[in-house]
Amino acid sequence: MLSLRDIRVCRDGRTILALPALDLDPHRFTVILGHNGSGKSTLLNLLARQLPPDHGHISLDDRPLAEYSSRDFARRVAFLPQRLPEVAGLTVAELVRLGRYPWRGLLGRWQAEDAALIAQAMRDTDIAHHAGHLADLLSGGERQRAWIAMLLAQQSPLILLDEPTSALDLAHQYELMALLRTLNREQGRGIVAILHDVNLAARYADRIVALKRGELFFDGTPEQLLDSPRLSALYDIDIRLLPHAGGRPVAVVA
Template sequence: MVRQERIILALPELNIPTNKLVAIIGHNGSGKSTLMNVLARQSLLDSGDILLDGVSLSQLSNKALARRISFLPQGIPSAAGLTVSELVALGRYPWRGAFGRLDETDHQIIARAIEQVDLQGYEHKITDDLSGGERQRAWIAMLLAQQSPILLLDEPTSALDIAHQYELMNLLHSLNRQHEQGVIVILHDINLAARYADHIIALQQGRCFYQGAPEELMNKEKLVDLYGIPMTVTPHPNHESKVALVC
């Protein structure tokens, strides 16, 4: 049996904007997924507390939490034969319960969520038969139907090719800008984070190495300290963000 080392987080003064697109980055094992699971209340704190709008997450019921935060864990789960519409309808659970009937308002919210992720025409397709990028969008539509102001996504680009990675990040950026959807996303690619995020949290061995604007993190010295390898930074030829390169 392989023993998995427990990640210990020490983040006494971490402040996460809930109305921006926030990227969490860092080495494997730096605590990114541990932090995400704590934010989603999938894992409990040994000490300390997490406040959302001044209220402790521990004081919220499961239904109340689901109305504030929606969470997509690492790896796309199977949709068990559900169509896109049926999957997205699951997002109404916090408002209707397991056996509540959907009314016209619910159906409008479901249709709008599908439209927001550009899956019109896919409503009756089996979710598991879609491409990786389409499945990812279907699950995000389910989160949008939940109508939580904050989306938490753990490495949503990890199983996607580069074209679908940028497609997904464009979608998340659009949701934040056009629909004021708060997004907190774990990313492995520093350049994706620098291009799309308003705020970056960089973890290193369970501690906060950096939190703030991407522009301040994207310099050679900080990136070398963060990743421990020779790196350089150059302006993007067609975008205002900078690009990090391994030397």
């Protein structure tokens, strides 16, 4: 279990995130929603050990995050930031290969399993045809998929993703979300992802956590979130629900 207690993060004298208590099941598919500046990325950066809280503590499986070594933590948690770092000179295949370093290190013996996992990750993200291309020269969406392939190759049981669909076209958005759900359902890998699309979140998530102005606004199922007054209050705009042939209503701005 990922547990946060008495969390507070401050910037320039003001609190940007305050969470008295939040537990995230590392085996479920959780989506974090909220308006820009609501604290979504701050929360994910806390979970990924990219940012320490100013107050409070975070633990994974009843062990403080700070007690994990970098390698041990990477074996447990894979993280895709919102802003992808530059990887000058690396091909897509070499980038994806980095996902195996928590298991093999720099001097470890690489095995056939590693090559198979790297190849499978590139196929799953529809990036295998770019294996020999320089990663930094790809389009934004292609780079996004290459980095996600690296996370898949890492084989960590928990994957944290900050807006993984932001640079993808519509088809690849749904393909990625379907892949993440398959990983969750069939391999038991936990997913915590920040999204902006309410309907995409409602379609694939088990649980939705919504933040507003740095505080917890909603925590529940997609069905519970799909309520016009609740969504309107979350985003401070009139949102209506329209019937959909698939059964679950679709949220639209009125």
